[in-house]
Amino acid sequence: MSFLQALLDFMGLGGRLHLEWISSAEARKFVQVVTEFTAKIKVLGPNPIKGWQGPEIPDSLPSIFEGRALGV
Amino acid sequence: MNMMHEIVKEWLEQEKIDLFIGYKVVDGHPLPCFFTRENIDDVDNLVESKARYPLEKIAAKVYSTHPEMKIGILARDCNQRALNVLYVWNQLDPEKIETVGINCCPSPAREHADCSYLEREPSGPLKTLIGIENNLKPEQAEVYSQEERFKRWSYEFEKCIKCYGCRNICPVCFCKECSLEHSDLIKKGELPVEIPIFHLVRAVHMAGRCIDCGLCEDACPANIPLRLLYREVNQITARLFDYRAGTDSGQSPFSILGENVTLEPMSL
Numbered sequence: 001m002s003f004l005q006a007l008l009d010f011m012g013l014g015g016r017l018h019l020e021w022i023s024s025a026e027a028r029k030f031v032q033v034v035t036e037f038t039a040k041i042k043v044l045g046p047n048p049i050k051g052w053q054g055p056e057i058p059d060s061l062p063s064i065f066e067g068r069a070l071g072v
Numbered sequence: 073m074n075m076m077h078e079i080v081k082e083w084l085e086q087e088k089i090d091l092f093i094g095y096k097v098v099d100g101h102p103l104p105c106f107f108t109r110e111n112i113d114d115v116d117n118l119v120e121s122k123a124r125y126p127l128e129k130i131a132a133k134v135y136s137t138h139p140e141m142k143i144g145i146l147a148r149d150c151n152q153r154a155l156n157v158l159y160v161w162n163q164l165d166p167e168k169i170e171t172v173g174i175n176c177c178p179s180p181a182r183e184h185a186d187c188s189y190l191e192r193e194p195s196g197p198l199k200t201l202i203g204i205e206n207n208l209k210p211e212q213a214e215v216y217s218q219e220e221r222f223k224r225w226s227y228e229f230e231k232c233i234k235c236y237g238c239r240n241i242c243p244v245c246f247c248k249e250c251s252l253e254h255s256d257l258i259k260k261g262e263l264p265v266e267i268p269i270f271h272l273v274r275a276v277h278m279a280g281r282c283i284d285c286g287l288c289e290d291a292c293p294a295n296i297p298l299r300l301l302y303r304e305v306n307q308i309t310a311r312l313f314d315y316r317a318g319t320d321s322g323q324s325p326f327s328i329l330g331e332n333v334t335l336e337p338m339s340l
């Protein structure tokens with residue numbers, strides 16, 4: 001796993017980055033890599049960055065929160 | 073006058089150093105201060121203090137305009153590690169630096185520690201529920217699923233007010249042109265911050281550089297667990313490149329990041 005892949009994985013964006021060295025002479029390999037990656041991305045679903053709507057704060061905060069600093 | 077004062081005075085008088093960077097209490101606050109031969113009696117006001125500033129970053133700034141100057145620095149363990157990184161990246165010349173080591177890094181093995189950094193307060197229930205607790209170890213932040221991780225980190229990153237405090241305080245952030253101010257990457261004056269680009273860029277840049285001093289997290293007004301994030305960066309760097317910034321003396325594996333990396337010091 002590359003450095004960037006490992007870091008994205010830690011942040012919860014694992015598997016969405018594909019790095020591969022392909023020389024211009026390897027057209028067939030290029031097609032194969034892109035096809036595989038496209039299939040993988042379809043399985044993973046839409047990019048969570050686009051879909052993120054802000055934090056999900058529960059409607060009714062449990063009673064343990066009462067009288068305590070919530071912490072941010 | 074204590075032993076530290078004697079040493080610093082002696083070094084200044086014997087011209088071993090031209091300048092000493094330490095702390096002095098001003099209006100009740102310990103602040104970084106220059107001590108010089110010309111004003112040698114002021115050395116009596118030098119204190120260890122528990123305050124932490126990147127004194128080596130100040131030294132690198134002085135070095136950029138006065139490369140001939142010999143500089144003494146009050147150095148905790150973290151300052152020492154940062155100095156090592158600055159030497160590796162040619163931001164400072166080890167021949168020009170003398171350090172006075174002080175007692176730090178709280179540990180049961182030491183009687184006392186001159187350091188403001190003690191374990192942070194445990195996070196409150198809201199942060200524990202939807203964010204990332206600052207005191208976690210990187211492995212502990214990996215118990216969440218990918219989706220959960222991204223939600224939690226997004227909650228943290230969204231609080232960022234783009235104050236650049238993390239970069240400004242960081243002893244090993246010294247680029248003349250910082251990518252975090254590159255208009256193609258980060259929009260000026262707009263909030264919320266670009267998620268996760270802003271924090272991802274800085275995290276990537278810390279690979280092979282971050283010496284885990286925690287100053288960035290101390291400085292962050294949004295209480296984002298930056299130290300935890302860069303600890304993971306350090307772990308990946310150690311795993312993939314067998315390199316530990318600040319302790320390994322060799323060139324960083326990331327020193328050839330590309331032609332566009334400017335490594336000249338930027339203004340403080």
Ligand code: SF4
Pocket residue numbers: 238241242243244245278281282283284285286287288289298299302
């Ligand atoms: S802990 Fe933060 S301030 Fe310290 S070296 Fe690492 S990134 Fe810089």
Ligand code: SF4
Pocket residue numbers: 239244245246247249250251252273274277278
């Ligand atoms: S470009 Fe990266 S390493 Fe350089 S000052 Fe900015 S955040 Fe720090």
Ligand code: SF4
Pocket residue numbers: 231232233234235236237238239288291292293294295296
């Ligand atoms: S110190 Fe915190 S709030 Fe300021 S830019 Fe850095 S991460 Fe954002």
